[in-house]
Amino acid sequence: MASEVVRPSDAELLQAQADIWRLSLSYLTPLSLKCAVVLGIPRAIYRHGGAASAAELITALSLPSAKLPFLRRLLRLLAASGVFTVDRQSTEEERYRISPVSYLLVEGIPHEDHMNHTSFVLTCTSSRYIEPAIGLAEWFRKDTATSPFEELHGATLFHESMGSLDADFHDMASDALDTHDNFGVEMALREFRDLFEGIQSMTYCCGNFGDDKGARAIAKAFPHIKCTVLAPPKIIAAKPADGVKINYVEGDMFSFIPPAQTVVLKVLDGFGDCRGSRPQPQWHPRPSMPGTLPWTCRVRRSDEPSIHLRPLRRRPRCSRSGRQTIQQQGGAGQARAV
Incomplete structure (x- = not known):
């Protein structure tokens, strides 16, 4: 030919x-x-x-x-x-x-919204982070299902196994994750304030690698919202005593979500912490990208009886403005991420 x-x-x-x-x-x-x-x-x-x-x-x-x-x-x-x-x-x-x-x-800029991003830069440019990419061709030749990072280091990013291998890198990466997850939350709450005005109750699902800082910011900005945080024991044990009214429930969002008018899901790394004995979810949210909100929302009708995780029918997309926005549709109490 x-x-x-x-x-x-x-x-x-x-x-x-x-x-x-x-x-x-x-x-x-x-x-x-x-x-x-x-x-x-x-x-x-x-x-x-x-x-x-x-x-x-x-x-x-x-x-x-x-x-x-x-x-x-x-x-x-x-x-x-x-x-x-x-x-x-x-x-x-x-x-x-x-x-x-x-x-x-x-670092040290005296503004409540400021978060230093040096840990993010140093994590992404560290040898531990770059070396798996250097050996990517060799990884493709191996009959393995583990990620390039795990294959090379024998540990999982953000997991305790990484802390045992390299405590300094693990602490830096965890700080970078905290910056990525929580930067811009207060700014987003100011810009999308009207979205939260009509909400009376909210369940905030942290996930194993997340934290409750987003929930605390929402509860502080909108004290009329009855906020429940579904979190692992380590987050509940470390909750600060700052007077913010939040009800903590220990649990796993893949098994049960406390009922509320609004459910906020923190999406990280394609739910990379759902491996092992946990059932794989039937929906596949994308990780938030830099410049977008670090969480997605789904607002259910208040009369919906189900309190278990329901699959999202569409993946969240980034709008042309570079932000992940919430758009009302259908009827009262419904929304979708666009």
């Missing part, structure tokens, strides 16, 4: 070569971000009034002066990636300013 592959044009081949360069070298961007976080560049720029030149950063970070030209290259790469903004003036050296991205990499 004659080949049906048509030779690309010269322009397409030149563009393809550029794309190969870009794809092959794109790892330099996250590793450069890691370098900036480890050196403390976002913090140094923030403490310098929000803007600093490379020479000023050399002094502030106590780096050897011989590294100045290399630091300039690093800053230019990160500025091109949106980590910093840059002021270019003909008479002065370029000054790099804090952008929204680097703002999230500064």
Whole structure:
């Protein structure tokens, strides 16, 4: 059979070569971000009034002066990636300013909504996280059903087995998970406040790797809602005594969910903690993506008798605005994630 592959044009081949360069070298961007976080560049720029030149950063970070030209290259790469903004003036050296991205990499900012994301960056760029991807081709050749991470390390991410293997990495990854799960909850509650105004009762399902911080934020913002948290014993034992009115119920959402007008499911890693002896669910929610709400909602009719988990007929999708929103449909007391 004659080949049906048509030779690309010269322009397409030149563009393809550029794309190969870009794809092959794109790892330099996250590793450069890691370098900036480890050196403390976002913090140094923030403490310098929000803007600093490379020479000023050399002094502030106590780096050897011989590294100045290399630091300039690093800053230019990160500025091109949106980590910093840059002021270019003909008479002065370029000054790099804090952008929204680097703002999230500064610890100690006195704002109630601020969460430092350095643990997220350091987890995703750690050798433990990257090495499974380096050996991905070899993993595909093995007749195994375990993930590349588990196959290489013999432990599960966010699980106690990882804590036994590498306690420092486990603590950092857990902090990154906490940041991913809970950042933006208060902002979402402000933006979607009208969604919660008519709700009288809510069951918040944490899952084995989640926490109750989202539920506590909802209960604090909307004290009229009767909030029940379905959680494992470790979360119930660690509940803070801050006066927020929440009823805790120990249990597993794959077996039972306390009845309520609204059920909030924290979705993480495709429910990777449902392996083993637990029955596989018949529905498959996607993990929340960066920039979206870290949980999905389903509002049931108050007269529905079932108190067991009901399958969602559609997977949650991200709207074009990059947020996961709730849209009323059907009748009173019903909603779907879109």
